[in-house]
Amino acid sequence: MTTPIEDYAVLSNCRSAALVSRAGSVDWLCLPRYDSGSMFGALLGDDSHGSWSLRPADPDARSTRRYDDDTFVLVTRWETATGVAEVVDWMPIDEGVEALARRVVGVSGRVDFVSELRLRFDYARAVPWVQQVGSADEHAILAVAGPDAVVVRGPRLIAVDTAHRGRWTTSPGESVDSVLSWGPSWESAPAAVDVDATLERTRRWWAAWAERVQSAGSHAQLVTRSLMVLRALTHSETGGIVAAATTSLPEAFGGSRNWDYRYVWLRDAALTLSAYIDHGYLEAAHRWRDWLLRAIAGDPADVQIMYGVAGERDLPEREVDSLPGYGGASPVRIGNGAVDQYQADVIGEVMVALEAARDAGVEETRFSWALQRALLDQLAQWVDRPDLGIWEMRGDPHFFTHSRAMVWAAFDRGIRAVDERGLDGEVDTWRALRDRVRADIDARGVHEGGWFTQHFDTDEVDASLLVLPQVGFCAYDDPRMLATVARMEETLMPDGWLLRYRTTGVDGLTGDEHPFLACSFWLVGQYAHSGRRDDAVALMQRLTAVANDLGLLSEEYDPTEKRQAGNTPQALSHLALVGAADALDATAPASSPRP
Incomplete structure (x- = not known):
């Protein structure tokens, strides 16, 4: 079923923008510019054209959402039969960082989460070559096609058909971060970001602008x-x-x-x-x-x-x-x-x-x-x-x-x-x-x-x-x-x-x-x-x-x-x-x- 346009939130780093559905799916993202080829194009098709879903495994989970005051940091609160958790989505405002960050925060009880990633570069015309590049301490995958390279760091993602899927349980007070970073394919893989620092900088930047x-x-x-x-x-x-x-x-x-x-x-x-x-x-x-x-x-x-x-x-x-x-x-x-x-x-x-x-x-x-x-x-x-x-x-x-x-x-x-x-x-x-x-x-x-x-x-x-x-x-x-x-x-x-x-x-x-x-x-x-x-x-x-x-x-x-x-x-x-x-x-x- 097509997601209503009004069900989308927008994220921005003032160089590009992402659309995130009420159901927790990033269905539109072009990096590094607004007019670059899409890597998530489900907005104009379906999941097979690129998307990143991050939500509770419970199909009956209920969500509410808000921006964190006068910012473009999106907070989606999920309530399930077993607990409550929040997903915080933002695009880091830092210069030279072309990324999308997603943080899951446990609020109460325990909530099973599923992350399902489908990268499709150049308006879904290029299915990337993907490899595991992480270590025992940091899970990561590298996806490359043509001029584009993306590294996704966070919970371990396993290839399942044409997607990469991860699953974990979040407890109260626990944070689980996933960060997608873009860079040119001919350069070294994009470096990891300090998630806490970039979240705080992004919040402060937008709040200061709005003030x-x-x-x-x-x-x-x-x-x-x-x-x-x-x-x-x-x-x-x-x-x-x-x-x-x-x-x-x-x-x-x-x-x-x-x-x-x-x-x-x-x-x-x-x-x-x-x-x-x-x-x-x-x-x-x-x-x-x-x-x-x-x-x-x-x-x-x-x-x-x-x-x-x-x-x-x-x-x-x-x-x-x-x-x-x-x-x-x-x-x-x-x-x-x-x-x-x-x-x-x-x-x-x-x-x-x-x-x-x-x-x-x-x-x-x-x-x-x-x-x-x-x-x-x-x-x-x-x-x-x-x-x-x-x-x-x-x-x-x-x-x-x-x-x-x-x-x-x-x-x-x-x-x-x-x-x-x-x-x-x-x-x-x-x-x-x-x-x-x-x-x-x-x-x-x-x-x-x-x-x-x-x-x-x-x-x-x-x-x-x-x-x-x-x-x-x-x-x-x-x-x-x-x-x-x-x-x-x-x-x-x-x-x-x-x-x-x-x-x-x-x-x-x-x-x-x-x-x-x-x-x-x-x-x-x-x-x-x-x-x-x-x-x-x-x-x-x-x-x-x-x-x-x-x-x-x-x-x-x-x-x-x-x-x-x-x-x-x-x-x-x-x-x-x-x-x-x-x-x-x-x-x-x-x-x-x-x-």
Whole structure:
């Protein structure tokens, strides 16, 4: 039976991530980076595609779980007929250590545990050669295939068919550690780690990071966890911010809308930067700006909408038939064909985020402002070019209204940088283009019924239009905006959850999808800022209720089956949650108690 997406916890060392099921199985792990080939791929298949189960032998054992305060150290408590024990899972935060650690701690009575390991490298295309390499004092196995080598130290594991299995009994106060360490196959086997020390360092690191969250507000626990998810998806060495930890979790169960999100979208990363800045993490602005300078170095005409974690440009999309897909949803895709798309909104998101950094006190350098000027100069050449929109349509290009509004925002931020910050630039040209784009939207992007349209050739609406007041294109209570929301409620909310758009062929894809969580969070902010506070509060309560028991959100939600859908944890969902919470706090009545 396929494990529900919401049953997964995430672990992270800020270089990669693992998914651990409620049943104690690590079903997804790519080392050493988020976008490396999987060594545990059961998430997109079954145990035979790689997994590591660690749980009581008792099939009736009951589990509860939590993160150890504000960390990504996962504690799963198991209760059996014979006793109670806890499993502590974490990915050591230490630099140069690519590992996954699992500690079993006896609480009361005696509990029989079974560890079952199936390593399958390169998206289950490589079954490794495995040998015992331990000693009388330390049991260990070494698994090698192609460029990958893994050492697993801990209780003795014996080969059983295509798995390695260990079994032992845990008593009160006793700890049993298992550590999987990755390294290149051509180097010496990865060294053992000091388990106690790395657990303490990992706990302290995450707790210290979380303590610095500012202005968490009335939804402090969810906002803090969401910001921590964003940090878990930010590579500690390169500064690249991936959109999610997974690939090919379906937007519709059993369907083919399955995409690889383990890359850095300029849009999502820019929005993450804004959230970081709003909550006190100014150093993130410096690091991401440095990443941006490296990634898009060269001719601005070659700017892409997305890059690899270190700024790689070549991300070809291909199908991997070694993994059958989550619940049979195929194909499984590696890479993302959207890398070659033109999406006119992206430069706008970058300019808005970098203005937020300036406003927060991050000084421009000669190179950072030169980058922004070059982007605006390039955008001036593309100003009349249709695009494929924020949702990466795979049909024909259009003049998407959201994209046009972000083009307006890009020039607007450039103008403000010159007028308010004394920077240099082609301000007269930018002002003329900004005003022309606004006039274009006013004339062609508004239906006779009074609402903004998805693009200039349709009367449909699109949830991305909720961004227009967020970037200052119009007021939240602009009559056109209110009419747009009313039209969304009429056509995009059949179950009370907001769809991105109606899949009527404009996206060039078959099949359907579920409501996109970020869009409903955007609607919370729109309600809050336009005088519909009761609606905003009610929708926020419904949305936060679909986060799993650890506060994690995927990309979409199926309101019929009441389950999460799409890649997880999804940066954009958590970003939008933070924005919605901030909007509710900003619009709270003066008489309301402040956090």
